[in-house]
Amino acid sequence: MPFRNRQEAGTRLAAALASFKAQCPVVLALPRGGVPVAAEVAVRLAAPLDLVLVRKIGAPGQPELAMGAVAEGDPPVTLRNELVVRALRIEEREFERVRDRELIEIERRRQAYLGDRPRIDVAGRLAILVDDGIATGMTIRAAARAMASRRPSRVVIAAPVAALDVATDLRREIGDVVCLEEYEHLFAIGRHYADFSQVSDEDVRLILSRQPSLVA
Known part of the structure; x- marks a missing residue:
């Protein structure tokens, strides 16, 4: 298995994204599975964490x-x-x-997840969209288009594992895509994690509560 769990995957993904730290990025997770991955990225990039709901x-x-x-x-x-x-x-x-x-x-x-907490203004900032894996690419594409309307300076898509053809298409369509593992035949994202336990609503709320204020 390439990854023990989402937390380890996030730690490794953060290392691959380290060059973006100086640009003061905003990290945006796709709930629910992307949240524990994105939390590790946010901590290591000293970036605020928000969600993109898709x-x-x-x-x-x-x-x-x-x-x-x-x-x-x-x-x-x-x-x-x-x-x-x-x-x-x-x-x-x-x-x-x-x-x-x-x-x-x-x-x-x-x-x-958010209640009345204000969302981060990503206008003019680097936005890193994080999920726990990219299979068909439909949700991450929708997330990227939704993010474009918020006018970030740049969008980076990041995931521990992805289908090779989808990652290739995303690079043509969006530009920056960072994946640790890309497979020609990606049958199920969960097969690449030793622990792919379901992430609950309470897990998401707890992770967000441990992060710095959503307002950066």
Whole structure:
């Protein structure tokens, strides 16, 4: 196994991102699995930690198959996986129904994790988006587009493990992508962790409570 757990993966990822420390970055985690990884990065880069709330839009009857993704924003950012939508003949009404359900979950998570705590202003700053792995790339793409509307000076995508073709595409689309392990055939992110236990809402709240103030 390349990684014992998300904390160790975050420590190693932080080392790969060390050159960005001098730029006073903001670290933004994709909940829930990205939060313990991002927390280690934030500590070692002396950076504030915030969240970017995004959800996969799972195909009907196959929730693990992404037919799109939606990220927080005004308006929210919605991406469609046209290959899946066409292959499964997903009607627009059904796509919107699942998307709207995920938007409700995004709002629930915002209240559960952040409450009335102010968000970090990333305008003009380096934003590092962190997840525990990148498989299809749908959620990280949605997160990056949502972040672009907040006008950071630069966006860096970072993850311990990623599918090689997706990481390559992200580099063409976005630019900076830092991954420790890239695989031609990435069947499941959890296979690359000895401990890939589910991260709970309480885990996220506890991690955030241990970080410096979200306002940097």
